[in-house]
Amino acid sequence: MRINFPNLTRPKKAAKHFSQVLSVPLALSQNSIAKACGYRDWYDLETNHNIGEYKSEYSLDAKVNVVLNLTTALNRGVGDVQYALSGSYLLDNQAPTRDSETEIRIRCWELTDLKPVGKKQKGEIGRAKVFDKKPSIVKQYRGGLVEGLTNGGLFTFATSEYTSPNKKLRLFIPMRLYLPYGYYTEADGAKVLYSRDYNPMWRIREGQKPERLEPWLWIKTVNNPKSSDGRDPQYFNDGNAPWYNDKTRVKCEQVLTDYNINRLPMLVEALPLLINSPEPDGYNHAARLLKDYYAEKDWLWEKKQNE
Numbered sequence: 001m002r003i004n005f006p007n008l009t010r011p012k013k014a015a016k017h018f019s020q021v022l023s024v025p026l027a028l029s030q031n032s033i034a035k036a037c038g039y040r041d042w043y044d045l046e047t048n049h050n051i052g053e054y055k056s057e058y059s060l061d062a063k064v065n066v067v068l069n070l071t072t073a074l075n076r077g078v079g080d081v082q083y084a085l086s087g088s089y090l091l092d093n094q095a096p097t098r099d100s101e102t103e104i105r106i107r108c109w110e111l112t113d114l115k116p117v118g119k120k121q122k123g124e125i126g127r128a129k130v131f132d133k134k135p136s137i138v139k140q141y142r143g144g145l146v147e148g149l150t151n152g153g154l155f156t157f158a159t160s161e162y163t164s165p166n167k168k169l170r171l172f173i174p175m176r177l178y179l180p181y182g183y184y185t186e187a188d189g190a191k192v193l194y195s196r197d198y199n200p201m202w203r204i205r206e207g208q209k210p211e212r213l214e215p216w217l218w219i220k221t222v223n224n225p226k227s228s229d230g231r232d233p234q235y236f237n238d239g240n241a242p243w244y245n246d247k248t249r250v251k252c253e254q255v256l257t258d259y260n261i262n263r264l265p266m267l268v269e270a271l272p273l274l275i276n277s278p279e280p281d282g283y284n285h286a287a288r289l290l291k292d293y294y295a296e297k298d299w300l301w302e303k304k305q306n307e
Contacts, residue, residue, distance in 0.1 A: 001062060002038030003091070004052040011037070011045060014088035021084040022076055032073035033090070036066045058091045060100065064107045066091065076299065078108050079269040083212060086263055098256065101263050106171050113272040114171055123275055125169035129161045134243075135169055136162070139275055149274060151175040152243035154282035175243050176283045177268045179252040182234035184221040192219050193259070196241070199287045201265035210259055214294075215267040215287040266290070 005011055011033055018029040027042075034045040058066075063085070070081045082104060086096040110116060117123045120141055127133040128148060136148035136155070146162045148155055151174045180193040180201065191204040192213065199215035235252055236242060242249035256262075270286035273293055281289060294300050 001065065002052060003058070003062070003066070004054045005045075005049045006054050008046060008049060010090055011049065014085075014090040017088040018070075018074075018084050021087065022074060022080060024074060024076075028074065032070055035073050036069035056093050060103055060107065063091055063104055064111070067104065067108055068111065077269060077294075077297070078112065079105065079264065079266065080299075082108065083263055083266075096262050098253075098262050098264070102173055105173065105264060105268065109272065110171060114275070116168060116171075119164040124164060125171060127163045127165060127169070128155065128157055129163060130155075130157065133163070135172055137171070137174075137271075137275060139277075139280075147280060149174060149271075149282075150243065152241055154274075154280065173264070173268050173271065174283070175249065175252075177271065177286065178265055179242050179249070180235060180255050184219050186220065187222050192221075193255070193261075194219075195265075195267055195283075197284045197286065199267055201267055202259070202261055204259050210261045212263070212266055214291075215265070215270075216291040 011030075015026060015030040015033055018024065018033065019026045022029070024032075030042040034040070034042045037045065039045040039048065067078060067082045067085055070076075070085065071078045074081060082101070085091070086101060114123055120138075122138055122140055124138040125135055126138060126146075126148065128136045128150060134150060136150045136157075139147040139149055139154065141147075141159075144159050146157045146159055148157060148162065151172075153176065176196050178201070179195070181196040181198075182194060183204075184192040184194060184200070186192060186203075189205075192200045193202045193204065194200050195215070200213040200217050200219050201215065203211040203213055205211070235255060236245075236248045240248050242252050267286060267290070270290040273289040274281055274283070274286060277285075277289060279285075291300075
């Protein structure tokens with residue numbers, strides 16, 4: 001499939017955006033975008049970009065295809081590429097939504113790292129009877145036990161407490177990887193939204209777009225004047241967590257909406273690592289696993305060298 005453009009404004013802006021966000025050379029960004037959009041190279045795109053039908057917005061399938069093609073061309077993570085693409089407006093006139101971003105990310109996983117599997121296999125989506133039959137992603141079967149990742153944590157069930165549905169359930173992104181638990185306040189007044197496991201996700205500064213953060217960053221905080229006990233504010237406690245309480249889930253989602261956060265944090269990229277890790281790693285290990293993975297891929301080094 002070839003993506004057609006009425007002029008070169010969008011692809012040129014997108015190439016600069018990718019170069020800045022992913023810390024890659026502009027020429028690599030240009031050629032990667034051209035190839036992902038169905039051209040031989042950037043020169044081919046410059047020459048033939050307006051031959052054919054132009055669409056102001058493309059389908060989810062088209063976006064998934066572009067994301068995966070860009071991932072191969074740029075040799076970067078799917079989540080990072082998707083984040084850059086959704087901020088470039090290459091294929092859209094409108095800002096992305098969390099729902100559309102979630103759907104794209106799940107479809108990409110289903111085609112790559114987390115392909116649908118059969119019953120009683122790692123990565124199967126089943127239901128935990130002890131949690132009102134809410135979905136759980138199987139981490140491993142061992143003996144008469146099942147380790148599963150639910151929206152709220154890693155749990156071990158007896159096989160009798162776990163159901164493998166006859167009709168396959170859809171992969172999901174656990175809430176614990178993207179919903180905010182509270183926020184830190186930095187010395188300059190910026191707010192840093194963090195997960196239930198205290199991993200930073202977003203930095204919020206007035207008048208600026210939300211900044212997607214590496215979840216292993218150390219955040220230097222100051223006492224928040226709104227907190228009477230000196231602790232940083234939190235949006236819920238373990239008794240009314242969003243994975244058990246729909247009102248709390250809506251509240252946490254509204255926090256993201258209020259801060260114009262319509263994309264996914266880097267922390268969600270740990271999901272395949274958590275599922276495939278041979279250790280009993282729960283969400284509290286997500287940032288460590290992700291940092292080790294980025295270091296193994298040399299993505300941290302590349303970012304540092306290009307700053």
